[in-house]
Amino acid sequence: MLVGDIGATKTILGIYSADSEARSPVVSETFPSDRYPDLYTLLNEFVEENSVKITRASFGVAGPVLDHRANITNLPWTIDEERLKEALNIENVDLFNDICAIANSIACLEDEDLTTLNEGVPVNRAPIAVIAPGTGLGEAFLTWDGDRDRDRDRVRDRYRPQASEGGHVDFAPKTRTEIDLMQYLYRNHKHVSYEDVCSGRGIPNVYNFLKGCGDFKEPAWLADKLTGVDDPTPIIVGCALSKERGCKICEETLSIFISILAREAANLVLKVVATGGLYIGGGIPPRIISRLKEGSFMDAFVEKGVFTDLLSAVPVHVIMNPKAALIGTARYGLELCRE
Numbered sequence: 001m002l003v004g005d006i007g008a009t010k011t012i013l014g015i016y017s018a019d020s021e022a023r024s025p026v027v028s029e030t031f032p033s034d035r036y037p038d039l040y041t042l043l044n045e046f047v048e049e050n051s052v053k054i055t056r057a058s059f060g061v062a063g064p065v066l067d068h069r070a071n072i073t074n075l076p077w078t079i080d081e082e083r084l085k086e087a088l089n090i091e092n093v094d095l096f097n098d099i100c101a102i103a104n105s106i107a108c109l110e111d112e113d114l115t116t117l118n119e120g121v122p123v124n125r126a127p128i129a130v131i132a133p134g135t136g137l138g139e140a141f142l143t144w145d146g147d148r149d150r151d152r153d154r155v156r157d158r159y160r161p162q163a164s165e166g167g168h169v170d171f172a173p174k175t176r177t178e179i180d181l182m183q184y185l186y187r188n189h190k191h192v193s194y195e196d197v198c199s200g201r202g203i204p205n206v207y208n209f210l211k212g213c214g215d216f217k218e219p220a221w222l223a224d225k226l227t228g229v230d231d232p233t234p235i236i237v238g239c240a241l242s243k244e245r246g247c248k249i250c251e252e253t254l255s256i257f258i259s260i261l262a263r264e265a266a267n268l269v270l271k272v273v274a275t276g277g278l279y280i281g282g283g284i285p286p287r288i289i290s291r292l293k294e295g296s297f298m299d300a301f302v303e304k305g306v307f308t309d310l311l312s313a314v315p316v317h318v319i320m321n322p323k324a325a326l327i328g329t330a331r332y333g334l335e336l337c338r339e
Contacts, residue, residue, distance in 0.1 A: 001333050002057040005325035008074035008135040012326045013046050022108050022331035039079050040087045056092045058333030060101030060325045070095055074135050098325050099138035102281040103130045103161035105328030113321040115289055118298055120315035122277050129274035131265045132282035137167030137195040141272045167195040184209045198260045200233045207236050207253045216249035262300035266311055277315040285318045
């Protein structure tokens with residue numbers, strides 16, 4: 001079985017045998033997505049390099065899956081199940097949202113895959129929320145479901161992932177600085193979403209706003225580092241975390257990001273009453289885990305008036321395993337294969 005985590009920045013592919021566990025592919029490899037014109041070219045290269053006959057494929061993709069097709073958010077790729085079947089010469093191909101894939105991995109994650117920000121008290125069989133800032137901002141949730149297996153006349157209890165595009169809802173600023181940030185972005189965007197300020201794509205927006213407002217000066221050495229780079233986010237985040245060389249504008253950018261992420265995570269928890277827990281995935285949180293553990297995230301997360309006590313009891317975990325989406329996609333595909 002061929003399994004893929006298809007993202008705007010990177011694509012992780014894995015090959016599984018029928019008796020593999022979701023955490024243990026026979027082989028896996030990571031590719032920069034933007035170096036390939038489309039997914040089909042990348043898949044052909046990977047399959048040929050590994051000299052393996054594929055009989056089934058499952059892909060978690062960074063974007064909504066509608067009518068068995070997906071357009072990758074922040075990447076000019078269109079993925080179609082029928083075309084994948086033709087390209088791989090197989091009959092069974094499944095596409096689903098990559099944040100649903102992360103959600104589907106939670107049952108397979110182990111202690112070393114997680115960092116806990118709040119132990120909380122999980123409510124048994126209650127919904128679970130997943131928010132994942134990476135290139136974009138993904139959101140999903142899990143609901144408990146008892147599904148009867150008619151062939152075996154038994155009930156299989158499990159959590160089922162539910163897709164969402166909540167990262168694209170209107171950004172709701174809270175502080176005076178955030179109101180100014182929204183107005184700054186509104187001049188060009190017209191629709192300002194949480195993804196515009198709370199993602200790898202959004203961090204440069206916050207940085208440029210702070211640079212332009214006059215309260216923070218961009219150091220000359222930082223301006224030199226940022227000149228000509230395609231993705232300034234790793235530099236901004238790295239400078240914000242650096243203990244060797246302080247950088248106020250980068251530190252403030254990251255502080256705003258964390259505050260907005262915490263509040264939107266709490267919004268998601270409240271919308272689906274996710275008292276079963278919150279899991280934070282994506283590529284950014286593991287890189288800023290030291291800042292997330294300092295307490296500002298949880299302070300902003302629980303600040304919801306009459307629901308402060310409810311949110312204080314919600315377990316909050318950061319997913320540290322970069323292959324969580326691959327694991328969740330593999331779990332989904334392997335279950336279908338075995339059934």
